[in-house]
Amino acid sequence: MALVKYNNNSISAITAASSLPTGAMTLIKEITASSDDTIDFVDGTSDVVLDSTYPIYLFNPSSTTFVKHFMSRTQDTHGSTSADSYYGGYFNTTSAIDEISFKFASGNIDAGTFKLYGIKDS
Numbered sequence: 001m002a003l004v005k006y007n008n009n010s011i012s013a014i015t016a017a018s019s020l021p022t023g024a025m026t027l028i029k030e031i032t033a034s035s036d037d038t039i040d041f042v043d044g045t046s047d048v049v050l051d052s053t054y055p056i057y058l059f060n061p062s063s064t065t066f067v068k069h070f071m072s073r074t075q076d077t078h079g080s081t082s083a084d085s086y087y088g089g090y091f092n093t094t095s096a097i098d099e100i101s102f103k104f105a106s107g108n109i110d111a112g113t114f115k116l117y118g119i120k121d122s
Helices: none
Strands: 025-036 039-042 068-078 081-091 099-102 109-119
Touching: 025 039, 039 109, 099 109
Parallel strands: none
Antiparallel strands: 025 109, 039 099, 068 081
16 A cells, blocks of 8 residues: 555656656755754745645645655765665654754764755646
8 A cells, every 4th residue: 555646656666767757856945064953944934845836745744634754865974984874754743744854863964965855746
């Protein structure tokens, strides 16, 4: 059973970005960290949209019907070691989500690039 549908197909059935309609994936905002304690994407500020403009970011965050799922991919480098990690989960709320924040448990985010993409569903 698929949690998210894209044109009546499970997201997991998409095997390549080329199977998405041309121009459907849109970079909404890119933020570069430089010794920041928090990186925020807030709806309505600095050209960030987390509404129904793009129903697929974090799985329709403006909906007030379903819990909110998310997926992320990170690439970390520590000395001579590099790691490519994938995460997923959900926020157990049916309230609309209007902000995404990234922060460490302690210390600052030394450097990095954070990108928020939206996908149109048609």
